[in-house]
């Protein structure tokens with residue numbers, strides 16, 4: 254007699270807990286370079302600690318940002334509406350995207366931040382420090398990949414670099430929107446590299462390869478680093494330009510502030526994967542300039558996968 258074995262039709266899979274890499278920049282350069290490259294390949298995202306940016310510079314930028322966002326609306330509107338630079342509220346970009354936030358988008362070139370007010374001085378010293386940190390990380394990436402030291406960093410250090418600073422304020426929850434609303438919708442950042450610092454409020458989430466959203470715990474002492482589309486193109490798809498989003502405030506009565514530096518190339522820079530990284534593979538993306546990529550980006554919606562347009566078919 255054959256005894257039928259009962260098979261449970263529901264297989265419970267334990268969702269593996271994922272730890273976001275937290276990289277201590279005070280460790281040895283070669284060790285750090287390897288860890289960063291691994292994080293860029295696996296997630297396109299990591300946190301850095303012991304980054305060397307003084308608490309004072311960060312705190313001043315945070316204080317000035319809150320002071321700006323707590324001003325009455327007509328005063329904030331005096332800086333001009335985001336097109337793309339300036340003050341924006343709820344509308345993101347010019348293609349109809351919205352979110353539960355207000356923001357200030359600023360260029361970072363020296364002419365644009367002429368130091369005539371306390372705010373501009375604070376922005377200028379914050380940008381200087383965070384740009385330097387971004388370049389150090391890009392140089393560690395170059396070391397880890399075995400390509401020339403300044404291959405990526407020279408684009409961000411360039412006098413005409415199109416880098417940006419974005420200050421995002423997610424106000425405390427009110428009756429008009431609800432827990433779980435989107436603050437800043439799903440997207441990848443178009444530039445080379447992004448360095449984000451937030452206060453102690455949660456909200457940022459990254460998308461994993463399996464499609465799950467992973468909340469990033471806030472850490473005011475760390476910088477979150479994410480790979481942008483340009484670095485995905487320059488590594489022929491080896492690095493992931495991570496998709497991420499920010500939820501509107503998850504905790505009641507708490508304002509969230511993120512200060513985001515986007516390290517970008519100068520407009521006329523040519524973007525292509527260097528031969529050392531192609532090895533025997535064919536390039537998957539066409540060669541383009543940052544200016545071409547930016548025009549394409551700004552003509553499309555936030556959530557689009559913009560690099561697909563530049564794929565070699």
Ligand SMILES: C=C1C[C@]23C[C@@]1(O)CC[C@H]2[C@@]12CC[C@H](O)[C@@](C)(C(=O)O1)[C@H]2[C@@H]3C(=O)O
Pocket residue numbers: 337345346347348350358417419440441442443444515550551552553554555
């Ligand atoms: C909807 C848009 C807003 C954005 C330009 C775009 O057309 C598509 C990309 C968006 C994004 C995402 C990352 C940065 O926050 C940003 C400044 C950027 O460079 O690309 C924004 C753009 C924006 O807010 O203007």
Ligand SMILES: O=C(O)CCC(=O)C(=O)O
Pocket residue numbers: 419421437442449451456457497498499511513
């Ligand atoms: O505020 C955040 O945590 C995310 C913001 C963001 O992704 C952006 O400004 O591009």
Ligand SMILES: [Fe+2]
Pocket residue numbers: 440441442497
């Ligand atoms: Fe982003």
